[in-house]
Amino acid sequence: MATSSTTRFSVTNPRKSRVLTAVMALYLIYTLVPLVWLVINASKTQTALFSTSGLSFGGAFALFDNIGQTFTYNDGIFFRWLGNTVLYVVVGAGGATILATAAGYGMAKYRFPGRRAVFAVVLGAVAVPPTALAVPTFLMFSKLGLTNTPLAVIIPSLISPFGLYLIWVYAADAIPDELLEAARIDGAGEIRIFLTVTLRQLVPGIITVTLFTMVQTWNNYFLPLIMLSEPKWYPLTVGLNQWSAQANGAGAQPIFNLVLTGSLLTIIPLVVAFLFMQRFWQSGLSAGSVKG
Amino acid sequence: MTSTAAPPIPAPARPAPRARRSRGKWRGWMFVAPFMLVFALTFIAPVVYAFVLSLYRDQAFFGGTVFVGADNYAQVFADPKFWESFQRVLVFLAVQVPIMLLLALVAALAIDSARLHGTGFFRIVIFLPYAVPAVVAALMWGFIYGDHFGLAADLNHLFGTAIAPLSPSWLLTSIGNIVTWEFVGYNMLIFYSALKVIPKELFEAAAIDGAGTFRTIVSVKLPAIRGAIVVATIFSIIGSFQLFNEPNIMRNLVPNTIGTFYTPNMYAYNLSFNGQQYNYSATVAIVMGVITAVIAYVVQLRGSRKEM
Numbered sequence: 001m002a003t004s005s006t007t008r009f010s011v012t013n014p015r016k017s018r019v020l021t022a023v024m025a026l027y028l029i030y031t032l033v034p035l036v037w038l039v040i041n042a043s044k045t046q047t048a049l050f051s052t053s054g055l056s057f058g059g060a061f062a063l064f065d066n067i068g069q070t071f072t073y074n075d076g077i078f079f080r081w082l083g084n085t086v087l088y089v090v091v092g093a094g095g096a097t098i099l100a101t102a103a104g105y106g107m108a109k110y111r112f113p114g115r116r117a118v119f120a121v122v123l124g125a126v127a128v129p130p131t132a133l134a135v136p137t138f139l140m141f142s143k144l145g146l147t148n149t150p151l152a153v154i155i156p157s158l159i160s161p162f163g164l165y166l167i168w169v170y171a172a173d174a175i176p177d178e179l180l181e182a183a184r185i186d187g188a189g190e191i192r193i194f195l196t197v198t199l200r201q202l203v204p205g206i207i208t209v210t211l212f213t214m215v216q217t218w219n220n221y222f223l224p225l226i227m228l229s230e231p232k233w234y235p236l237t238v239g240l241n242q243w244s245a246q247a248n249g250a251g252a253q254p255i256f257n258l259v260l261t262g263s264l265l266t267i268i269p270l271v272v273a274f275l276f277m278q279r280f281w282q283s284g285l286s287a288g289s290v291k292g
Numbered sequence: 293m294t295s296t297a298a299p300p301i302p303a304p305a306r307p308a309p310r311a312r313r314s315r316g317k318w319r320g321w322m323f324v325a326p327f328m329l330v331f332a333l334t335f336i337a338p339v340v341y342a343f344v345l346s347l348y349r350d351q352a353f354f355g356g357t358v359f360v361g362a363d364n365y366a367q368v369f370a371d372p373k374f375w376e377s378f379q380r381v382l383v384f385l386a387v388q389v390p391i392m393l394l395l396a397l398v399a400a401l402a403i404d405s406a407r408l409h410g411t412g413f414f415r416i417v418i419f420l421p422y423a424v425p426a427v428v429a430a431l432m433w434g435f436i437y438g439d440h441f442g443l444a445a446d447l448n449h450l451f452g453t454a455i456a457p458l459s460p461s462w463l464l465t466s467i468g469n470i471v472t473w474e475f476v477g478y479n480m481l482i483f484y485s486a487l488k489v490i491p492k493e494l495f496e497a498a499a500i501d502g503a504g505t506f507r508t509i510v511s512v513k514l515p516a517i518r519g520a521i522v523v524a525t526i527f528s529i530i531g532s533f534q535l536f537n538e539p540n541i542m543r544n545l546v547p548n549t550i551g552t553f554y555t556p557n558m559y560a561y562n563l564s565f566n567g568q569q570y571n572y573s574a575t576v577a578i579v580m581g582v583i584t585a586v587i588a589y590v591v592q593l594r595g596s597r598k599e600m
Contacts, residue, residue, distance in 0.1 A: 112319070137334065244541070274423050
C-alpha cells in the first residue's frame with residue numbers, strides 16, 4: 001500500500017510518523033537482539049564462544065556442524081526429545097482444541113441444565129494458578145501409576161479454558177441460530193450439524209486455539225519436569241535445561257554450543273507456524289475480543 | 293452477550309422443533325461433557341486432593357499420616373521462608389507488571405494508530421518472543437547476562453557502567469527483564485485486538501469535536517478497551533505469583549543466589565521433590581492459589597466499576 005502524495009489523510013488513515021516509527025524501532029531492537037544473538041552464537045564452536053565477542057561472528061562458521069552434533073550427541077537423544085514434544089503437541093494440543101471447540105460450541109448454542117455451573121467452574125479455574133495444581137496432580141497421577149509416562153504430560157494438556165472461552169464467543173457470533181434451525185428442519189442430527197455446518201464456520205477460531213494450545217504444550221516446562229523422571233520421555237524444554245545443567249557440578253561436561261543450537265532448533269517450528277498462519281489467528285483473536 | 297440469549301426467531305408455526313427442544317433439553321451436554329470430564333480429572337480432583345493433603349501431616353517416626361486440621365496452614369503463615377518468597381514476587385508484581393503492561397499498551401496504540409511505517413512487521417516481531425519457550429528465553433538471557441560470551445560485559449564497557457545482571461542485587465531485575473521480553477507481545481496483542489474493534493465513527497466524532505491524538509487515546513480508546521486491560525492485568529498477576537520457570541532455570545547459573553525458596557512456587561516444588569514434604573507443599577500451593585484468586589477477583593471488581 002504505497003501512500004501516494006494525492007492520498008487524503010484522515011482520522012482512520014493518518015500521515016505516517018517517522019518519530020513514532022523510530023521510537024518503536026528501538027523496542028524492535030530490544031526484541032530482536034537476543035534472537036540475533038542466539039543465531040550468531042549457535043554458529044560458533046564451543047571454543048569460539050569463549051574467545052569471541054557476543055554479537056559478532058567469530059571463528060569458523062559451525063552452525064551445520066553444531067546441528068549435526070546436536071542430533072547425534074548421546075545417541076541422538078535430542079531427536080527423541082523432539083519426537084516426544086511432537087507427540088505431546090499433536091495429542092495434547094490437538095485434543096485440547098477438539099475438546100474446547102465442542103464445549104465452546106455447546107456453551108454458545110445450547111441451553112441446558114447446569115450450563116451456568118459449567119461457566120462458573122471453568123471461570124474460577126482460570127484464576128487458579130496451574131502450577132498450584134501441579135504438585136497435587138503429580139501425587140494423584142503417581143497413585144494412578146501414570147507418572148513417568150507420556151499420559152502424565154498429555155492428560156493435563158487436554159484442558160484449555162482460554163480455548164473454550166475463545167470458541168464460545170466466536171461461535172456466538174459466527175454461527176447464526178437460523179442456520180442450525182434450518183439444518184434441524186432438514187432432519188440433520190446434532191452431531192451431524194456440528195460436523196458439517198458448525199466446524200466450517202469456526203475455522204479461524206479453531207486455528208487460533210490450535211496455535212495457542214500448541215505453543216503452551218510445546219513450551220511447557222513445569223509439568224513435564226515434575227511428571228517425568230526418565231530422560232527418554234523428556235520434551236525439548238526439559239532436555240535442554242538438563243544439557244545446560246551439565247555445565248555445573250563435579251563431573252561438569254559443558255556443551256554450551258549444543259544448548260544454544262538446540263534452543264534455536266526448538267523455537268524455529270513455532271516461529272514459522274505463527275508467521276505463516278498470521279492472517280488466521282489475528283482474525284480469530286479480534287473476534288474473541290469483540291465480547292472480551 | 294446478546295447473541296447468547298434465547299434465539300429471537302420470527303416464528304412460523306413450528307411445532308416439531310419445539311417438541312424436540314423440550315425432549316432434547318440435555319443435548320448441549322453432548323458437546324460439553326467430554327471437556328468437563330477431563331476438566332474434573334485435571335482441575336477439580338487435584339484441588340480437592342490438595343485440600344485433603346493439607347489437612348494431614350506425615351508422622352516422623354511411626355510412619356503413616358495423621359489428621360492435623362489447620363496446623364499446616366498455621367505453619368505456612370508463620371513460615372519466614374514462605375513470606376520471604378511471597379514478598380519477592382510481590383515486589384516483582386508491583387514493578388514488572390506495570391512496566392510490561394505500559395510497554396504493551398504503547399506498542400498496541402502505536403501499531404493501531406496506522407502511523408507506523410511497516411505496521412505488520414512491528415506487530416509480528418513484537419509478538420514473536422511469545423513463541424519462544426520460557427526455558428529457551430531464560431537460557432538465552434542467562435548467557436547474555438553472563439561474563440563469558442554474553443553482552444553484559446560489552447555493554448558495561450561501552451557505557452562505562454558496572455551492572456552485573458547475575459549479582460544478587462540485580463537478579464530480580466534481570467528476571468523481570470526476561471519476563472517482560474517474553475510477554476509484552478502477548479499483552480500487546482490482547483490490547484491491539486480490542487483496539488481494532490472500536491467503531492471508527494467514534495474517532496471521527498472525536499476529531500470533529502476537536503480532540504487531538506492524545507485526547508482521543510485518553511477519552512475514547514482507553515475506556516473502550518478497559519475490559520482487555522483488566523484481563524491482561526489479571527493474567528499478569530497470576531503469572532507473577534506463579535513465577536517459577538525463569539528463576540528455576542537460572543539456578544544453574546547462580547545456584548548460590550537463587551535458593552530453594554526464591555519464589556513461593558519454587559518453595560512448593562522443592563518441598564515436594566527435594567524434601568518429600570507433600571502435605572506442607574500442598575498447603576503452600578493452596579495458600580498461594582487462594583491469595584492469587586482473591587487478588588484477581590478484586591482487580592476484576594475494581595476494573596469493571598472504576599472509570600479509567
